[in-house]
Amino acid sequence: MNTADLGLPVAVPSTALFTDxxxxxxxxxxxxxxxxxxxxxxxxxxxxxxxxxxxxxxxxxxxxxxxxxxxxxxxxxxxxxxxxxxxxxxxxxxxxxxxxxxxxxxxxxxxxxxxxxxxxxxxxxxxxxxxLETVILSILNHDSAVAAAASRMAVAAGDRPLMEMGARRTHELSAVAAARAAYVGGFHVTSDLAAGFRYNIPTVGTSAHAFTLLHDSERDAFTAQVDTLGSGTTLLVDTFDVTEAVRTAVAVAGPGLGAVRIDSGDLLLIAHRVRQQLDELGATKTKIVVTSDLDEYAIASLAAAPVDAYGVGTQVVTGSGHPTCxxxxxxxxxxxxxxxxxxxxxxxxxxxxxxxxxxxxxxxxxxxxxxxxxxxxxxxxxxxxxxxxxxxxxxxxxxxxxxxxxxxxxxxxxxxxxxxxxxxxxxxxxxxxxxxxxxxxx
The missing domain is CATH 3.20.140.10 (nicotinate phosphoribosyltransferase)
Structure with missing residues (x-):
């Protein structure tokens, strides 16, 4: 769906010079x-x-x-x-x-x-x-490559949702097209607001490590985020010490904390430890989201891990090693x-x-x-x-x-x-x- 479908005004430039x-x-x-x-x-x-x-x-x-x-x-x-x-x-x-x-x-x-x-x-x-040769090929070659990678990742993920987060890893216009193609291939949401605006794809996003580092303590950062976005938000727990961050996250948000995100380290091992810790703290319904340079093989390797959703960036927007068809x-x-x-x-x-x-x-x-x-x-x-x-x-x-x-x-x-x-x-x-x-x- 484009902005015209939503009844939103949009300037439509000519595509005539997208040619050789x-x-x-x-x-x-x-x-x-x-x-x-x-x-x-x-x-x-x-x-x-x-x-x-x-x-x-x-x-x-x-x-x-x-x-x-x-x-x-x-x-x-x-x-x-x-x-x-x-x-x-x-x-x-x-x-x-x-x-x-x-x-x-x-x-x-x-x-x-x-x-x-x-x-x-x-x-x-x-x-x-x-x-029309070049404009047709440039669109189909790019979008089909991204969608094929997304499809393989969707197969690897099974029933677990996939979030497209690759806007910063490609050209700003390619990022919008890639988010659309990833959605066609099986992703569920995108972090790219331009893609959400233009194609009505659901969008998602909370905070990065910079937000934690901005504050005097991790607790202050978590408190600020929960006060703003509610306890159902996703807190990033790997800025310093994951175990301490999870403990702080539950203390701040309560057992109704929506999710925690892990963005580095041995994701398989850390996910198991975090799941155990969350359950012990009474946050049995808090989900675990993993990111960090995932591709279809990394996602498949986490099939047995207590992971609830994946965030994928570079690999999906670049076709996971095959950027053209x-x-x-x-x-x-x-x-x-x-x-x-x-x-x-x-x-x-x-x-x-x-x-x-x-x-x-x-x-x-x-x-x-x-x-x-x-x-x-x-x-x-x-x-x-x-x-x-x-x-x-x-x-x-x-x-x-x-x-x-x-x-x-x-x-x-x-x-x-x-x-x-x-x-x-x-x-x-x-x-x-x-x-x-x-x-x-x-």
Whole structure:
């Protein structure tokens, strides 16, 4: 959900310069050669998953729709392109009236994907579709990487809540996008207020070590926080001595203390000791929150610990070692002429090595076994087999230039949980492995 959904005013800047120069120079050359109006089909896909990952997560679709809708060239942008001598006059005149008027299909946000999956398909004239390449890829590559990491962390956490706390570990705008993607992947709240404002994600936060150090004693700091936020707050107990801090925290807040947070040390050992101490002090319902450079492996290692929630920062906003999904945007079909009804002809890059592609407009379906569990990602360019018509994955996102698939962020989060649950059980293994589903081209 964005601020428009909340009825809040927001300035929406143009996304037209979130592009590489060669897209606009290709446009200029195509206008000169007379090929700019040829109907074209571009597809977004990845040739492989990040090493060791068993599935990918589609995230950022909602942001792509916003970006496409706001992709236009105002006088300031056109003036910049003119002053730099990047484009000629006719091309600038063409861009002055630019709006995407084509169609976009794609996997719905939150769905899982595999190597070769046609995650998004953009159809229109070559001119109107080619200029969207960079902005679409930059959003999908970043957000899908974060969502995939978040999904793995959610698997490791089980029923325990996850808090996204990585805003200070990435670019300030990336932090907002990362919080959104983490929520799609299974996180519950974010510490980033911009993300809460823009996308209506629940926010959380209490205090840092600086607040404790500000006061003359730990007791004074705890008292100030409890007086302000109530006894249900979370007190940070590892600034000095954890055992003494827990004792002080319960003395100040009483047995109704909401939670204590541990941010350093041997989290497994300390969590067990703190749980025992809290119970002995009568704070049996006080929860334990752990932070401190967690990733999916650290979270899994704490599965047997008396931990109630995890706060994750750096690793989730950077994709836990894989900050991009290596998605590409390739022309897979184009018309032989400029006439609206000219038939499409498959085209593909046929270079040596791993960078070749498969031509043709593609459909995608997920074949299920007799128990209803996914067993293959099936991709084709011809007629869809009758037994797969109910398992088609792509949905219309933009039709005739109009966005037709906006949805609440909670819907994408629920979709991901359901999609992940429909995969073979081995999808939840954190150990390195091959994609959990094979990709079959038919």
């Amino acid at each position: 120069q060669y897209e606009l120079t290709m446009l200029q050359a195509a206008l000169r050669s007379g090929t700019a109006d040829r109907r074209s089909v571009f597809e977004v896909f990845t040739r492989r998953l990040p090493e060791g990952r068993r599935y990918g997560v589609v995230a950022g679709t909602g942001r792509v729709l916003d970006a496409v809708e706001n992709f236009h060239f105002d006088d300031t942008i056109l003036g910049f392109l003119r002053e730099r001598g990047i484009l000629d006059g006719p091309t600038l005149d063409w861009l002055a009236d630019y709006r995407f008027r084509g169609d976009i299909w794609g996997y719905p946000e939150g769905e899982v994907y595999f190597p070769g999956s046609p995650i998004m398909r953009v159809e229109g004239t070559f001119a109107e579709a080619v200029v 290596s998605m590409v945007y390739k022309l897979v079909a184009r018309a032989d002429g400029n006439e609206p009804g000219a038939p499409l002809r498959p085209v593909a890059k046929k270079s040596m090595g791993a960078k070749s592609s498969i031509g043709g407009r593609k459909w995608a379906a997920r074949r299920l076994d007799e128990d209803g569990v996914a067993e293959a990602e099936v991709i084709g360019t011809g007629p869809v087999p009758a037994d797969l018509t109910d398992q088609l994955l792509q949905v219309p996102l933009v039709s005739g230039g109009k966005v037709v698939a906006r949805e609440p962020l909670d819907a994408t989060r629920s979709r991901h949980i359901a999609a992940r649950a429909g995969l073979p059980l081995s999808a939840t293994q954190l150990s390195r492995g091959e994609p959990v589903l094979p990709t079959e081209f038919v």
